[in-house]
Amino acid sequence: MELIGAQKIWSYFGEQTNSMNVSTQTVRSGPGHFVESYLDLAKKVAELQFKNREHVLVFRGQPKDYMTRANKVPRSLLKAKIFRLEGSRIPTPKILESRFKKLTFAESELQNAYKIERLEGSDQLRRQRILRWAILQHYEVCDTPLLDVSHSLRIATSFAAHKNTGDSAYLFVFGIPNLSGAVTASSEAGLQIIRLASACPPDAIRPHIQEGYLLGEYPEVSDFGVESAYQYGEMDFGRRLVAKFRFNPKPFLCDEHYPLARDDALLPSGRRDPLLDITSRIYAKLETMKF
Numbered sequence: 001m002e003l004i005g006a007q008k009i010w011s012y013f014g015e016q017t018n019s020m021n022v023s024t025q026t027v028r029s030g031p032g033h034f035v036e037s038y039l040d041l042a043k044k045v046a047e048l049q050f051k052n053r054e055h056v057l058v059f060r061g062q063p064k065d066y067m068t069r070a071n072k073v074p075r076s077l078l079k080a081k082i083f084r085l086e087g088s089r090i091p092t093p094k095i096l097e098s099r100f101k102k103l104t105f106a107e108s109e110l111q112n113a114y115k116i117e118r119l120e121g122s123d124q125l126r127r128q129r130i131l132r133w134a135i136l137q138h139y140e141v142c143d144t145p146l147l148d149v150s151h152s153l154r155i156a157t158s159f160a161a162h163k164n165t166g167d168s169a170y171l172f173v174f175g176i177p178n179l180s181g182a183v184t185a186s187s188e189a190g191l192q193i194i195r196l197a198s199a200c201p202p203d204a205i206r207p208h209i210q211e212g213y214l215l216g217e218y219p220e221v222s223d224f225g226v227e228s229a230y231q232y233g234e235m236d237f238g239r240r241l242v243a244k245f246r247f248n249p250k251p252f253l254c255d256e257h258y259p260l261a262r263d264d265a266l267l268p269s270g271r272r273d274p275l276l277d278i279t280s281r282i283y284a285k286l287e288t289m290k291f
Helices: 024-029 038-051 093-117 122-127 129-138 153-161 205-209 249-254 274-287
Strands: 009-011 020-022 056-062 147-150 169-176 183-186 191-195 212-217 241-247
Touching: 009 024, 009 038, 009 241, 020 024, 024 241, 038 056, 038 153, 038 169, 038 241, 056 153, 093 122, 093 129, 093 274, 122 129, 129 191, 129 212, 129 274, 147 153, 153 169, 153 249
Parallel strands: none
Antiparallel strands: 009 020, 056 147, 056 169, 147 212, 169 241, 183 191, 191 212
C-alpha cells in the first residue's frame, strides 16, 4: 500500500501540546500522545479530522503498542495477523504457506455452511473472496490479510480497554480514502476497505454494533504465491497511521459522562447469531487439523 506519510499529515505525537505537521514515520516511532480523558481524546481526533480533510479517519484500539526491532529506530508494527512475526522473527515462506492453506480451507467451510443455512448474501460470498476473509477475521476464526478497525471512536477505545489490567492502552488513528459502498478499492492508495455491516447478514449483530471495517491490500494478496509481488515491510498498515494516542484505561472506564462500551455490549451473546455458530464450528474443526 502507499505510504500516507509521503505527504505531511497533521498529528499529535510525543508530549507536544499542539497538533503539528509531521510524517507518519515520526508518529510510528513515538511513544504515543497521552490523553487524560475521553473528551480530551475526542477533541483532538476532531481536530485531526478537520485538518486532514482529504482522509477519512478510522480507529483501532489495542492494549499494547507492538514495536518492530528490525530497524535502528523502533516503530509501531500494525500488520494483518497472517503476516505477523513468528515469535520475534519474520515468518518464513513455509510458515506463510501453512497460514494461507488454513485460510483457504476455512473459506471453503464458510461457503458450504452458508449454503446449508441458506443465509442471505451467499452469492456475494462465493464471488468475493474479500468478504469471506472479512467474516473469518471478524469472528477470529483464523489469520487473514485484513486488519480490524472501527468508524466509532468509542468502540475502538473500548476494545483498547477490554480486559486490560495495565495502566496503558493505545488508540491508533488511520487515514483512508473516502468510503463508497460495501467494498471500497483505491488503486491510488493501494488499499481496500470492507464495511462489515454490508458484508454480514442482518442476523449477525456484532458487526453492526461494533461499526466494524476491515483494511486490506489492493490488489489483494490472494495466496502465498502472490505475496512475492509485495515487499514484507510494505504490508504494514502503519503506513496509513495518522496518530497514536496513549491513555490509562481505568479512568476512561469510570467516566460517567462518556462511558465506554462494556464487554457484553462489544460481544453480545443474548440472541442467536448464526454466523457466530458457524464460525465457532469452523474454528473448532481447524484446531484439530495441521496445515
